[in-house]
Amino acid sequence: MRADFPRDRIFFHGNNKSEDELLAASAEGVGRIVVDNLDEITLLARVAAKREARTPVLLRVGPGVDAHTHAHLLTGAEDTKFGLDIASGAAEAGVRAVLERPKLELLGFHAHIGSQIRDIDPYREAVERLFVFAAEMRGKTGVVAREMSPGGGFGVRYTMDDPYTRPADMAREVARTMAEAARRHGFADPLPDLTIEPGRSIIAPAGVALYRVGSVKHGARTYVAVDGGMADNIRPTAYGAKYTAVLASRVSGDDVTDVAVAGKYCETGDILIQRIALPLPRVGEVIAVPASGAYQLSMASNYNMAPRPAVVVVADGHARLVRKRESYADVLAAEMG
Ligand SMILES: Cc1ncc(COP(=O)(O)O)c(C=O)c1O
Numbered sequence: 001m002r003a004d005f006p007r008d009r010i011f012f013h014g015n016n017k018s019e020d021e022l023l024a025a026s027a028e029g030v031g032r033i034v035v036d037n038l039d040e041i042t043l044l045a046r047v048a049a050k051r052e053a054r055t056p057v058l059l060r061v062g063p064g065v066d067a068h069t070h071a072h073l074l075t076g077a078e079d080t081k082f083g084l085d086i087a088s089g090a091a092e093a094g095v096r097a098v099l100e101r102p103k104l105e106l107l108g109f110h111a112h113i114g115s116q117i118r119d120i121d122p123y124r125e126a127v128e129r130l131f132v133f134a135a136e137m138r139g140k141t142g143v144v145a146r147e148m149s150p151g152g153g154f155g156v157r158y159t160m161d162d163p164y165t166r167p168a169d170m171a172r173e174v175a176r177t178m179a180e181a182a183r184r185h186g187f188a189d190p191l192p193d194l195t196i197e198p199g200r201s202i203i204a205p206a207g208v209a210l211y212r213v214g215s216v217k218h219g220a221r222t223y224v225a226v227d228g229g230m231a232d233n234i235r236p237t238a239y240g241a242k243y244t245a246v247l248a249s250r251v252s253g254d255d256v257t258d259v260a261v262a263g264k265y266c267e268t269g270d271i272l273i274q275r276i277a278l279p280l281p282r283v284g285e286v287i288a289v290p291a292s293g294a295y296q297l298s299m300a301s302n303y304n305m306a307p308r309p310a311v312v313v314v315a316d317g318h319a320r321l322v323r324k325r326e327s328y329a330d331v332l333a334a335e336m337g
Helices: 019-028 038-048 090-099 121-141 167-184 200-206 235-239 328-332
Strands: 032-035 055-062 104-110 147-149 209-217 223-226 256-262 271-279 286-289 311-315 318-323
Touching (some): 055 090, 235 271
Parallel strands (some): 104 147, 223 256
């Protein structure tokens, strides 16, 4: 909202939205509340009662699709904390609960099945299940889904071994799949609006993390310790995410060595890259890690009371500081003791 993004295009997600958050979203005129569970429907109905206009909602459902990705990135399987799953009847109960609240307007269904998905099949399956469910709900309750969202999750290339998928191709394929399923299930006139939510595929390739080498230690392995780590990128520690890197100051050399790129935080698991061949880094040199634009700063912490890094936008030969490096005063700002 600070960036003046159009409010009506904001979708508010979350599996435990608070009453204050829902009130704020409602007051700001956020476009869609994507309701996750029955308790939220009760809460939102209370919030919606305070407004004249009806509150537009999508219901997040669990389609029971295994998106063949890391378990921590899987969000649309039958057993997941997100949404109401179709198979158990929970999603139907959600539809009925929304329809019982006149101030809530059920516009359609949402299913984000996970992240780092590289092929279209899990989307096909999810879309099919969304429409089977939508058709069933239309038959049982008369509600007609006017909007559908299969979420985001298009895979990103972090290392040279990762396949490259073009987000635009995935989006086109998802749209085709949607239109085809809509026609087959009698939702063609008019076709429901399709929303996709590609997060990382847009922002991850836009970011490069820069680390300065503070020590190079030889032993069982060569550990290159840098001035960041799990506090600015929790992904390798949290779920074994793999990254590549280059030595920014010398991208090639005849002293190429296998090294581990270690963070500076007080955890043995704080290793950004377990093994990578680089010209042997020297103290003071800079290591650049591409594909660092998503789920890094947004997941960053002040672990070990470390200030978080600055962000510089670079384009067309110009550099602009858009986020200041945190100071110790910033880190301590909320402390009262
Ligand atoms: C509901 C929803 N939509 C879209 C996304 C974006 O996923 P990705 O960044 O993998 O495209 C997420 C990620 O957490 C999400 O929770």
